[in-house]
Each structure stands twice: as C-alpha cells, then as structure tokens.
Amino acid sequence: MLGFIIRRVLATIPVMLVVALVVFLLLHLSPGDPAAIIAGDNGTQEDIERIRATLGLDRPLVLQFFTWIFDLLQGDLGVSVYNKVKVTTLIAQRMQPTLSLAVFTMVFAVSLAVPIGILAAWKVGTWVDHAIMGFAVIAFSCPVFLIGYGLVFEFARKWKILPVQGFTPIEQGIGPFLSHLVLPALALGLVYMALLSRMTRSTMREVLGEDYIRTARAKGLDERAVLLRHALRNASVPIVTTIGLGIALLIGGVVVTESVFAIPGIGRLTIEAVTQRDYPVIQGVILVASMVYVLVNLAIDLAYGLLDPRIRY
Amino acid sequence: MKPAKTWLARIAGVLLAFAALNGAQAASDKTLRAVVHADLKILDPTWTTTYITNRYGYLVYDTLFALNSKFEPRPQMVDTYSVSDDKLTYSFTLRKGMTFHDGQPVRAADCVASLKHWVVRDMMGQMLAKVTADYEVVDDLTFRLKLKEPYGLVIDTLGKPATPAFIMPERIASKPATEQITESIGSGPFMMKRDEWRPGNKAVFVKFANYIPRSEPPDYMSGGKIVKLDRVEWLYIPDNNTTLSALMAGEIDYFEAPPLDFIKLLQENSDIKVLNIDKLGVQFVLRPNFLAPPFDNFKGRQALLYLVNQEEVMQAAVGNPDLYLKFCGAYFLCNSANETQIGSEPMRKPDYAKAKQLLTEAGYKGEKIVLLLPTDRPQYAAAVTVLGAALRKAGIAVDMQSADWSTISVRRARKDPIDKGGYHIFITTQGGPDTASPVANTWFGSGCDKANPGWPCDPELEPLVTAWTRETDAAKKHELVEKIQARGYVSVPYIPYGQFFQPIAFRSNIKGVLESGQPVYWNIEKQ
Numbered sequence: 001m002l003g004f005i006i007r008r009v010l011a012t013i014p015v016m017l018v019v020a021l022v023v024f025l026l027l028h029l030s031p032g033d034p035a036a037i038i039a040g041d042n043g044t045q046e047d048i049e050r051i052r053a054t055l056g057l058d059r060p061l062v063l064q065f066f067t068w069i070f071d072l073l074q075g076d077l078g079v080s081v082y083n084k085v086k087v088t089t090l091i092a093q094r095m096q097p098t099l100s101l102a103v104f105t106m107v108f109a110v111s112l113a114v115p116i117g118i119l120a121a122w123k124v125g126t127w128v129d130h131a132i133m134g135f136a137v138i139a140f141s142c143p144v145f146l147i148g149y150g151l152v153f154e155f156a157r158k159w160k161i162l163p164v165q166g167f168t169p170i171e172q173g174i175g176p177f178l179s180h181l182v183l184p185a186l187a188l189g190l191v192y193m194a195l196l197s198r199m200t201r202s203t204m205r206e207v208l209g210e211d212y213i214r215t216a217r218a219k220g221l222d223e224r225a226v227l228l229r230h231a232l233r234n235a236s237v238p239i240v241t242t243i244g245l246g247i248a249l250l251i252g253g254v255v256v257t258e259s260v261f262a263i264p265g266i267g268r269l270t271i272e273a274v275t276q277r278d279y280p281v282i283q284g285v286i287l288v289a290s291m292v293y294v295l296v297n298l299a300i301d302l303a304y305g306l307l308d309p310r311i312r313y
Numbered sequence: 314m315k316p317a318k319t320w321l322a323r324i325a326g327v328l329l330a331f332a333a334l335n336g337a338q339a340a341s342d343k344t345l346r347a348v349v350h351a352d353l354k355i356l357d358p359t360w361t362t363t364y365i366t367n368r369y370g371y372l373v374y375d376t377l378f379a380l381n382s383k384f385e386p387r388p389q390m391v392d393t394y395s396v397s398d399d400k401l402t403y404s405f406t407l408r409k410g411m412t413f414h415d416g417q418p419v420r421a422a423d424c425v426a427s428l429k430h431w432v433v434r435d436m437m438g439q440m441l442a443k444v445t446a447d448y449e450v451v452d453d454l455t456f457r458l459k460l461k462e463p464y465g466l467v468i469d470t471l472g473k474p475a476t477p478a479f480i481m482p483e484r485i486a487s488k489p490a491t492e493q494i495t496e497s498i499g500s501g502p503f504m505m506k507r508d509e510w511r512p513g514n515k516a517v518f519v520k521f522a523n524y525i526p527r528s529e530p531p532d533y534m535s536g537g538k539i540v541k542l543d544r545v546e547w548l549y550i551p552d553n554n555t556t557l558s559a560l561m562a563g564e565i566d567y568f569e570a571p572p573l574d575f576i577k578l579l580q581e582n583s584d585i586k587v588l589n590i591d592k593l594g595v596q597f598v599l600r601p602n603f604l605a606p607p608f609d610n611f612k613g614r615q616a617l618l619y620l621v622n623q624e625e626v627m628q629a630a631v632g633n634p635d636l637y638l639k640f641c642g643a644y645f646l647c648n649s650a651n652e653t654q655i656g657s658e659p660m661r662k663p664d665y666a667k668a669k670q671l672l673t674e675a676g677y678k679g680e681k682i683v684l685l686l687p688t689d690r691p692q693y694a695a696a697v698t699v700l701g702a703a704l705r706k707a708g709i710a711v712d713m714q715s716a717d718w719s720t721i722s723v724r725r726a727r728k729d730p731i732d733k734g735g736y737h738i739f740i741t742t743q744g745g746p747d748t749a750s751p752v753a754n755t756w757f758g759s760g761c762d763k764a765n766p767g768w769p770c771d772p773e774l775e776p777l778v779t780a781w782t783r784e785t786d787a788a789k790k791h792e793l794v795e796k797i798q799a800r801g802y803v804s805v806p807y808i809p810y811g812q813f814f815q816p817i818a819f820r821s822n823i824k825g826v827l828e829s830g831q832p833v834y835w836n837i838e839k840q
Binding site: 037039047093160166259275 | 719
C-alpha cells in the first residue's frame, strides 16, 4: 500500500510539469496583456510599455518560463502583477470559502442523494421512483445560476431568512458561517445530488438483482440489512467513483456559484485572474487545482481497497 | 406529535434561527457597506488611470487643490498661495497641523517630492514639468514652484480630479517612477486597513481621527471633508443581480454603479434612492484608426460624422431616456464650461449618401471595415452594433470582430495592417472634468505617434491646444476652445458618440451623499 502511494505521488510530478508547461504556453500565447489593463482605459502607450517592462513581460518567453519554473521549484508561485500580493497568500485567503462550500455541498448532496437513490431502486417502477427520478432530471437540467437566483429571490429577498450573498469565516461565529453557506450549497448541490442519486439507483438496481441478494432475503434477513449491508456495500465502488468524478463537476460549479453568491473563493479568484490576465495567479491556481484533483483521485483509489476487499495494491 | 409534524417543526425552527441571525447581521451601525464598480487591485494612484484606484486615492490621500461645483480649483491642503507679478513663481503655504496616517507631519518637502513623482506619470503633469524650472522648499509649510515661462494651467493641473497629484510622505514619493508604490500612507480623511484587505473581495477604510477638514462646506471635490462614518467597507460583487438583491435586502448600503437597466426598478423602491452625482456624465468615444485607410484621410473620418445618430446609440446602449442627452456635439462635454456645438452640424442627421461619397473620395474601394466589438462590455457592444448597422446602410462592408475587452485593449494598441490583425474602429468611454479640458482629454490629443491608440495626427490642432494652456483670459480661452473644436471636426481625432449619466443607488437611511462628480465618502452618514 505504502509503495503504491509513493509511486502515485511521484507520478504526479511529471503530470504537474506538463500542466505547468501547457498552462504557461496557453496563457502567454493567447491575446491579452495585463500591462494594458493596469494602465487603464485612459492610459497612454508609453504607460503600457513602462508597465510591461517593469513586470518583465517584455523579456523572451523562454526566459519568463524558466524563471517561473525556477521559482516554482523553490515553492514560490510568484506575486500578482496587480496588487503585488503573493499568489500563495491569495490562494490561502480564498481556500476557506471554497473548501467550506465544497464540503457543505458534498455533505448535503451525498447524505441526500445516496438514500433517495437507494429508495428509488428499492421502489423501482412505483410513483416514488418516478418522482425521485423526475426531480433528478429537473435538478440536473437546471443551470446553477438559475437555481441560485431562484433561491435568493425566495429565501433572501421574499422571506428574508437567509443572506443574499457573502461569506463569513467560521471564526466569526458558526451561525453566520452556516447561514451564508445554505443557499450556495443548495444551488450547487442539487445538480450533484441528481447525478449521484441516479448513479446510486442504477447501481443498486443491478446489485438487487444478484443471486446473493435473493439468498439474503430467503434466509429471512430484514430489508434494511439487505439494502444497506449486502447491496449498498457491493454497489459502493461505482458510487464512490462518481463522487470522485463529481469533484471536477464541483470545481466547475464553484466558479458560477461563487459569482452568484459573491463568495470570495478560488473560483472567483480564477475568473478574475483570467479576465485580467494575471498570469502568476492563473498559473498558481491551476497548478493547485490540478494537484487537488490528482490527490482526490488517489484518495478514491485508496477507498476502493477499504470498500472492496478483493482490491489490493 | 407525529413524525412528519416533528420534522416540519424542526425545519421551521432552523429557518427561524437563520432569520434571527440574518436580522442581527443587517443591524444598523456607522459602517457603510458599498459595492464598488471594480475590484481595488492597485494601490498606487500614479501607476494606473483606473477609476477605482483614483477613488481609493481620494479616501487615503489629500490634494493641494480640488475642484468646486463650478469646476474652479480651490485650495485644499493649501492654506494660501500667491503668484508673482511675472507669473513665473507660485508660492504655496500649507494648512497647519496636517499629519500623515503614520503620525508624521505633512511638510512642504513631502509636497515637492509628491509633485516630482507625479509629473512623470500624468499627462497634465508632464506638460507642467515642461515649463517648470525648479521647486524650492522655503520652510516646513511653504514651497515655491518656479516656471520657465508663464503657464495658465498651474492651479488647474494641481486640482485636476482624475489621477490627481496626491500628496504622499517624501520617503514614499522619492521612490523611482518605475517602482509601484504598495504602501497606503496618506493624509486623507480615511485610513486603509491593510490587514483586512482581501483583493477580489473587500477593502476596508476607517476614519482618520487626526484629519483636519477645511472650514468651508463641502462643494464638489473641494471644501470640508467631514467624516461621519467610522468605517467604509468596499465590497466587490461582480454579479450585478446579486448586488441588486443585496441592496434591496439591506445587506449593503450603497451601489456605486448600478447597471442602467436597473435604474427604474430601483427608483420604484421606496427604501432606495437613486442620485446622479455627476452632471458631466460619460462620453462615448468612437475612435477611427488614423493608420488604416480610408481613415488615414480626413474625408474618411469626416464620413463617419454623417453616420451618427446619437439618440439611436443611446437607446441601444443606455435605454432609459432620463439618463442620456438626445444630442451633444461638444468634444469637451455638454454641461461643462467648455461646451460648444461648433462644427457638429454633420452629426445632427444621418446622411448615408454623403458618407459614402466622402469615403469614396478618401479612397474606399469596398473593403471590409473592421470594428472591434467587446463582448464583456454590453454598452460598448451595443454602440458598435449601431455603428455597424449605419455603415451597412451606407453600403459599407463591415467585419465586426468580437473579443473580450482585455484582448481588445491590447489589439487596439497594435499598429498592424488590417490583414495582420489591425482594425479600423473601436469604441471606448471617458468622463469627468478631464474630458472637459482640451489638454487633459486624452482621446482628443492628436500628437501622432505619442497619441493614444488610433494615433490621431494633426499638426494644426496641437498649437491651438498649447495656446489654450498659456491663455489666462477666460473669454479668450473660450474663443480658443471654439477654434479647437472646429478644427477637431475637420481632423476628427474621434467622434463624440453620445453622452449619458451613471447614477448611484443607496439605501434611504444614507444621508449626505455629495454631488461630487465621483463617489466620495466624506459627509455621508447612516441614520
């Protein structure tokens, strides 16, 4: 197991290098110039040239790349070309809102999606199954921003029971922290919940048709034990895979959700950095996101071993 | 109790708890929560021309002079000043007792260092530098500015409201002009809380207790800057719908730049006030590229004047007729002291045949005219679309090339030929007192290679502008403005494509919002 983990961690190094190279080239070869944005709409050409020289953007691309890689190998992601704040500081400032939203969303989605998926599989063909799957189709089809605006209108503007926007760090009180996360997690989690409940239903249906389930029922086990101990455990590998794949969906969804609910997280940092061509920030955020994705996949691979005794590394 | 009822009771309990928490959050205090139009990214007001950094500058720093509502520069940090009989020496004495946020006194040496730093960057500052012989620090509160020749815009330059000469401590202002200033030490009415600054999210300013306001009442950007708030929080919410909801729900107090589509909705809400604080407004700039035929010929540029229908542009870009002028032919803005309609007659009514004729005379042979359309600036995109339709009506082939503003701002600065990524026309906006000045209106500057992208080039225009800067008699100055504008409509550095107004919106418990041209936070109180 330890050997497997070490091999997988080492394998991330070339992956990260390729990501770094591709991101760097994509950014620097695509149109746009932070110097022009910094100078402002009324900035003169002279201003733009001066800023470009100060930022080192007039140097050859190869030199810029190797400077960045050299700094990166020393753990230095650079500083924002705009505010001169370290990229690591900017990412750290944005980590808590995004992680809180992601965890809250995951807990909400998984804790609801798995039970209703099991229920739909158990009651297959009945109105319960149709209702759950109908809800899943609608939730999956609705864009996150639409759900978000709908929730804001209903719960924040009409009923005034939840805040419209923003994020309160947990150290400022658990109540405000939670109240600011409810609507965004609901908006983001519905799509994820729909995907996961459909996957749970189809996997459970397959497993519930197996001979050993019939045997379990024949020997008189109660239905709860059949569903949770025999069926769910065997159905859990594809469900866990879907949860893992859903992290990517979550990362994509976070960008929209953070914008709609004005949550100062990684998603908004990325969007702002891209539109402003803040190269060090974009490069830093993408590297960190790639690293997170690789680690989540590693965690899922390890979870297979815990869920299925036949899988050993 | 049945299980279903138990669950309903629990859910209701949770919702009530959230409602209580939410209510507690919205409680009134002396903190103004303002959603600003852009994220504050750069803390050096001499490094960038962006409005957000300019507004940050007015919170943290102070200026020697500031404009009043008649657009006259009035002393601000300066107590008294005098001009020598030969008009070559200006002597300034500062107000007593002013200090910087680090507790150090504001000295004449700080002012001189700040001016020397600023004149390198600012266009009007550069013009002042050209006629400056020397600065002299007389004592802690007095300094002199000595000129090589009389210059009529010394005080106007020191009181200009956009990218003004903010006064910083000498140790900061002495840094080379190539180095970005990252400290926030000014002598302005607010101090920035650097520990609470979260780029992309929030900037916090607190009242500077040692600020000594002038005794006069506030008037536009001049007069007493009396701070009645403890704290101003600038929030950056990129989604306008979210900001609108937050304002209506009372989570924020002040919406600096509500989209013009929202104005009617906001006006109908009794909890919200909408106010136009800038009577000069914003001007659309339609910029032809002087390097790209047929606009390298003045007839080609004049042809564009016959395609203008400002009301149509405003309807598309602004919508609400209360927020725009049906027609403004003034290069230096309607409602300004330099307003004149001279030369704008061709823009009064479209004449497509005349436009086509002038273009043909300029050498147009049916090639596609490339318009740059910014997809992420809806107002600009609307104006470009109207222009495209007008060109087509005149029988001109049009190629609208879409990109985000960031890409366009780079592309417009490239002098490439059309087949290698060049362009014919782009649109931008400008506003405020600088636009109203023939010398500070950067898009009017026609200095060829040294001009802004589009590179207008008119050797006859520049001497007229220089004469205006040297003239001190008001009547003669206005005559010169008329000559400058008349010449402008011959060489057409750009086309004034309409003038509109951007109001602000705030909760009705906010009082004392000043009509200062740009949002300022002194005099505001929260009741």
